[in-house]
Amino acid sequence: RFTGWRFLPMAAPIIVTAFHFHNIIPSICEKLDWNPSLIRKTMLTGMVLGYVMNALWIQVAIGVLPLDTGPDSLVSAFGKNLPATVPMSATLHSTFFSVGALSFALIAIATSYIANGLGLTAFMEDMTANRFGMERRRVNVVLAFGPPLLVSLIYPQLFLEAINVVGGVGIVVLFGVLPSVIFIKGSRSRGARCLGLAILILFLVCFFLEIGQEAGMLNLRPDVEHWHPQLEHMQR
Numbered sequence: 001r002f003t004g005w006r007f008l009p010m011a012a013p014i015i016v017t018a019f020h021f022h023n024i025i026p027s028i029c030e031k032l033d034w035n036p037s038l039i040r041k042t043m044l045t046g047m048v049l050g051y052v053m054n055a056l057w058i059q060v061a062i063g064v065l066p067l068d069t070g071p072d073s074l075v076s077a078f079g080k081n082l083p084a085t086v087p088m089s090a091t092l093h094s095t096f097f098s099v100g101a102l103s104f105a106l107i108a109i110a111t112s113y114i115a116n117g118l119g120l121t122a123f124m125e126d127m128t129a130n131r132f133g134m135e136r137r138r139v140n141v142v143l144a145f146g147p148p149l150l151v152s153l154i155y156p157q158l159f160l161e162a163i164n165v166v167g168g169v170g171i172v173v174l175f176g177v178l179p180s181v182i183f184i185k186g187s188r189s190r191g192a193r194c195l196g197l198a199i200l201i202l203f204l205v206c207f208f209l210e211i212g213q214e215a216g217m218l219n220l221r222p223d224v225e226h227w228h229p230q231l232e233h234m235q236r
Contacts, residue, residue, distance in 0.1 A: 012206045013167030019050060020167075022175040024119035064088055081157075113148075120144040168210025176203030 021043070032038045061074075061084040068075040072087035085101040124140040151158060180200035187193040 013163060013165075013172075013210055015167075016171050016176070016206060017163055017167035018054060019047065020171050020175050021046065021115075022179075023123070024115050027119050027122055061088065064091060117145050117148075165210070165214065168206060168213075172203050172207045172210070176200075177207065 025043075028042060029039055032042060065077075065084065065087055066073045070076070072090045074084070074087075077084060077087045083105070085098075085105065089098040089101065121137075121140050121144040124143045125135075125137070128134040128136075128140055128143075177200060180196050180203060184193055184196035184200065187196055
């Protein structure tokens with residue numbers, strides 16, 4: 001099995017994006033009647049479940065698919081911009097797996113879209129009501145769901161291309177750096193400040209790594225010997 005930990009920074013924006021839920025925290029607090037204990041348990045349970053599901057899926061995908069051998073390898077799927085479920089279906093020759101993988105992907109996309117849409121709708125309600133004096137839910141729903149839907153129809157590949165910048169810059173700053181600074185300023189004990197500082201440093205590392213990649217200062221590309229033939233064949 002191939003292991004290259006130095007390529008981990010390439011996955012940092014995706015990891016941050018996969019585990020961010022901060023924009024729906026206000027909705028969670030409202031639905032749970034602002035009960036601190038219940039809110040903490042709910043968010044912790046959600047994070048643990050998400051981590052377990054992602055970890056199991058990565059292990060299964062890496063365990064089933066070869067790295068660079070044949071058309072159903074990880075490198076081949078990467079070059080064709082295909083999810084791992086496509087070569088896995090071809091490798092397993094299982095209709096049940098194909099239907100299950102497609103159903104799971106559809107449910108995952110739908111739940112993520114709805115959850116983020118509800119949080120964005122609440123944000124739109126605050127903006128339109130406080131800034132423009134409008135209290136029409138239909139307008140807020142259109143403002144929340146309309147632009148993302150329009151962009152996805154016009155440019156369906158934008159998500160994959162933008163996720164690095166969004167995850168490595170936008171989400172890191174908005175949901176990582178700024179909350180850490182606020183936490184440090186509001187901390188009353190030395191231990192809490194040290195914890196906040198450690199979290200701040202972690203997010204700053206992700207931020208500067210992404211800036212370095214986007215600016216061309218970092219060359220985080222697979223250069224292991226057995227990657228070259230397959231990648232050169234794809235480029236041709």
